[in-house]
Amino acid sequence: MLFITWQVAILEYNENSYQSEKPAMYVCICNSVTDKAIHKAVAGGVRTFAELQEQTAVSTCCGQCTSCAKQVMADALSAQPVPQAIRWMPQRMVSA
Numbered sequence: 001m002l003f004i005t006w007q008v009a010i011l012e013y014n015e016n017s018y019q020s021e022k023p024a025m026y027v028c029i030c031n032s033v034t035d036k037a038i039h040k041a042v043a044g045g046v047r048t049f050a051e052l053q054e055q056t057a058v059s060t061c062c063g064q065c066t067s068c069a070k071q072v073m074a075d076a077l078s079a080q081p082v083p084q085a086i087r088w089m090p091q092r093m094v095s096a
C-alpha cells in the first residue's frame with residue numbers, strides 16, 4: 001500500500017526533466033505548481049508571497065502547501081543576485 005503525504009516530494013517526469021540538473025518537485029498539488037515554477041516566478045520579479053499566489057496560484061486552494069511554498073520562495077529569493085547599492089551623492093549646497 002502506498003501512502004502519499006503532502007510532505008512527500010512527487011517528482012515530475014516530463015519531457016523536459018532530462019535536460020535540467022534535477023527534476024521538478026511539486027509544491028502545490030491542487031494547482032500543479034512546481035519548485036521550478038516558483039524559482040522562475042522569483043527570477044521574473046516576484047517578491048512577495050501574494051504576488052507568487054497571483055502569478056502561479058500556489059496555495060490558493062486547500063493551503064496545505066503554504067509553508068513549503070514559502071520555504072521554496074525564500075530559497076529562490078536568497079539565490080537571486082544582490083542588486084548593486086544605489087549610490088547617492090549629495091549635491092553641493094550652492095549659496096546665492
Ligand code: FES
Nearest residue numbers: 028030061062063
Ligand atoms: S496543495 Fe497547494 S493549495 Fe492545496
